[in-house]
Amino acid sequence: MPVLEEIKEALMAGNANKVREAVTRAVEEGVPPGTIINDGLIAAMNIIGVKFKNNEVYVPEVLVAARAMHAGMDVVKPLLTGDALQEKGTMVIGTVKGDLHDIGKNLVIMMMEGAGFKMIDLGIDVPPEKFIQAVEEYKPQVVGLSALLTSTMMQMKKTVEALAPYRHAIKVIVGGAPVTQKFAEEIGADGYAPDAASAVDKVKELLGLA
């Protein structure tokens, strides 16, 4: 089997050791690092994303696939020079103030990284000021807000309002179990995604990369 196919199969099976081994072999065979990432690791993670969206795989499978992807990235990242890793963009993400839930947010991060985005994770319980600081520091194209409590959804609104001066340069996407498309529109967010795989699609759509 060609080595890129081996990488994809091992990643989709969530086998981090096999991914590490196959990526190492691909490097030894002279496959360019960018090809390993884009046609091996990211391609497999995209397939996992589609399966997750279609309920063919579930949270645990996504987490082990993401862990396997990181194992492969660890091998190949030191070899990257210049623009071999064509990042599609930068996204700042956090769970809003007062909210400590982060499992869904972390899944979004893994999927976005799998799709080639640089992710800046601000963690949980993130006040609007911290989002603003991060926007100024990292100059992202997208800011993602996660909330799992009906009581913290209003923090999303406050954060979107606080980001108003930066909206010419950033898109804001919101998500989390109680969040809806209607709510996203009401608070003036650019996009809403019901799950991690859809978040990738929505961000790509907002940035004109779809």
Ligand code: B1M
């Ligand atoms: Co909490 N909790 N919790 N909890 N908790 C819920 C959310 C709840 C629905 C349980 C219930 O009552 N049935 C309820 C909220 C009720 C409400 O407000 N409507 C609740 C409550 C009440 C609370 C506490 C108040 C309980 C208490 O202390 N009395 C407390 C609040 C703490 C706080 O935040 N201040 C609390 C605490 C906790 C734990 C710390 C114990 C733990 C969190 C651990 C952690 O995250 N590290 C926890 C958990 C685990 C849950 C449940 C059981 C599971 C949440 C989860 O991780 N789901 C949850 C009940 C449930 O949902 N069944 C519950 C799996 C995850 C993959 O899904 O997060 O929805 P989800 O993410 C999805 C999508 O929503 C979307 O993509 C993800 C992947 O597909 N998504 C985005 C998420 N963020 C996105 C951002 C995007 C796009 C998509 O763009 C930026």
